[in-house]
Amino acid sequence: MGAAMRRIQAGSALSAFGLGFTVPYLYVYVAQVRDLGATTAGSVLAVFAMAALAVLPFSGRAVDRRGPVPVLLVAAVLAALGALGMGLSGSVATVVGSAALLGAGTAVMQPALATMIVWCSDPVGRTRSFAMQFFLQNLGLGVGGLIGGQLVDESRPGSFLLLFSIEAAMFLVLAGIVLTVRMPGSPALQGARPAASKGGGVRALLGHKAMVQLCVLGFVLFFACYGQFESGLAAYGTEAAGIEPSTLGIALAANTAVIVVAQFVVLRFVERRRRSRVIAAVGLIWTVAWVIAGYAGLGHGSQTMATAAFVSTYALFGLGEAMLSPTVAPLVADLAPEAMVGQYNSAFALVKQLALAVGPAVGGPMGAALHGPYIVTFVLFSLGITFLALRLGKQLTPAQEQPSVAATSRVVAQHVPEKQTAAA
The missing domain is CATH 1.20.1250.20 (MFS general substrate transporter like domains)
Incomplete structure (x- = not known):
């Protein structure tokens, strides 16, 4: 750096x-x-x-x-x-x-x-x-x-x-x-950009199909994970799985520990994969996490097994978060026109805040009272992440999907040997 x-x-x-x-x-x-x-x-x-x-x-x-x-x-x-x-x-x-x-x-x-x-x-x-x-x-x-x-x-x-x-x-x-x-001037952001709209601002952003799809995907991501941590999932754990309140702190600690330990190991994996495929994999990992949470509250195992399953749910969420951090935010930047980087970042932050506001309002009551429907709902949302990510991948250029590969594969100039030139 x-x-x-x-x-x-x-x-x-x-x-x-x-x-x-x-x-x-x-x-x-x-x-x-x-x-x-x-x-x-x-x-x-x-x-x-x-x-x-x-x-x-x-x-x-x-x-x-x-x-x-x-x-x-x-x-x-x-x-x-x-x-x-x-x-x-x-x-x-x-x-x-x-x-x-x-x-x-x-x-x-x-x-x-x-x-x-x-x-x-x-x-x-x-x-x-x-x-x-x-x-x-x-x-x-x-x-x-x-x-x-x-x-x-x-x-x-x-x-x-x-x-x-x-x-x-x-x-x-x-x-x-x-x-x-000392900030440099805004560099030209590589990759395809939406044509500048006469209206500019929000109109230009809403006219960018890939960015709109990413915002929809982002809402589902934040709603299905962060929007449930301290509301619906916590209520479900205490009411359905019989988790002690102190165990919630252990679960959050496990989430943070996985992020801290796995972040740079995961980074090597992420850099060699298409971004849309990485996000799709996160959807599958979180699907497994919600299924394990379902076992914790709806299964018939011991309290020890339920507690272990609940903590594992938070740990799997952490693994998914570690995969998303080097994927989603850089993708927002790579989609942005040079003059609208701030607006694209703010729009995505706004989507996150909306998900964090709606998530507890929906998940809290469901997690506390409707245990089965709560798990089914968020299993479906997690599978929806995979579907939306694969759909988004069709809108991305190679440079936006995998910048490291796109950068090394660019041909700047082709050298023609002198003998070949003379023979021609």
């Missing part, structure tokens, strides 16, 4: 480290420590999603017009103010307002960071760059959560203020690091 990329990755990891301090404890903080009740805590989580949905449609155009650095600086400052405000808040209004700032800031940071990675990489190196970002972010979240767990004390609100202050400081560190990055 060049110096610019190293700094971008370091800032991204540190911001994830800060988020890890507070994300696992936000509900407890609002509902119990500040004694604002479960309803307010639920509203705060909803405000995070709503704030992200409100700002993402505008952030992409700002990134393309102003560049990713100014947008990221504003987002980091807003997120820092929101985090500090959460630590100091004692009323419903201030908690909700702080959550809106924090949700908007963190939502905008992701497409801005993704655009910075695109600007500082070529199509071949981009795969490894996004894999490294995913690896470091998961590592940062995990380490932050572990340290935060040692510092937090429900009987002392001041301990939560410390956590939110550390989170705010990490966002400001990210801003400071970004200020030192």
Whole structure:
């Protein structure tokens, strides 16, 4: 990695480290420590999603017009103010307002960071760059959560203020690091691009068939995995499989451990395969994961077997995530016209937020009460991932499907021996 990329990755990891301090404890903080009740805590989580949905449609155009650095600086400052405000808040209004700032800031940071990675990489190196970002972010979240767990004390609100202050400081560190990055001009992105539409913006994006198909695929991916982690799958595990709440933490730890351990092993596999085939394989892996989850809750094995099956489900999800990180985000960048990288990244981030908002709303009640239909539904969604991925592959160029092979197979010039030329 060049110096610019190293700094971008370091800032991204540190911001994830800060988020890890507070994300696992936000509900407890609002509902119990500040004694604002479960309803307010639920509203705060909803405000995070709503704030992200409100700002993402505008952030992409700002990134393309102003560049990713100014947008990221504003987002980091807003997120820092929101985090500090959460630590100091004692009323419903201030908690909700702080959550809106924090949700908007963190939502905008992701497409801005993704655009910075695109600007500082070529199509071949981009795969490894996004894999490294995913690896470091998961590592940062995990380490932050572990340290935060040692510092937090429900009987002392001041301990939560410390956590939110550390989170705010990490966002400001990210801003400071970004200020030192010398960004190159946006490089020409190789591969086929949609023709520029007279309307530009959203109209051009919606006219790009491959990108629209990728967004549909992305919604199904996030809905069937991330949208279920802390809602439907957790409810299903505790209600149907009899999983202890503490085991949910072990399952999430197993998910993170698989990502951290497998990421760069998986990367070698991914680089030698077509991206659409990799995503299709993830759909099959997640199908197996949901079948195992079905055994955990609907089978007739012992509690030990059910617990092991449930933890294995999260581990298989982690394997799929490790395969997606060097695949989906670089594909979004390779599909984007040079002048619309920020808008494409923001559009895909918006799709993710929609899936994360709809996923718990649908999966939560089903996982808690409709155990059989819940498993069948998400087995079908996982198979749908495989179908949509193979369909998307028909829209991609060789360079978009497998940049490393396309780069090495290009013929720049053909040398004709002198004797052959003379004979002609």
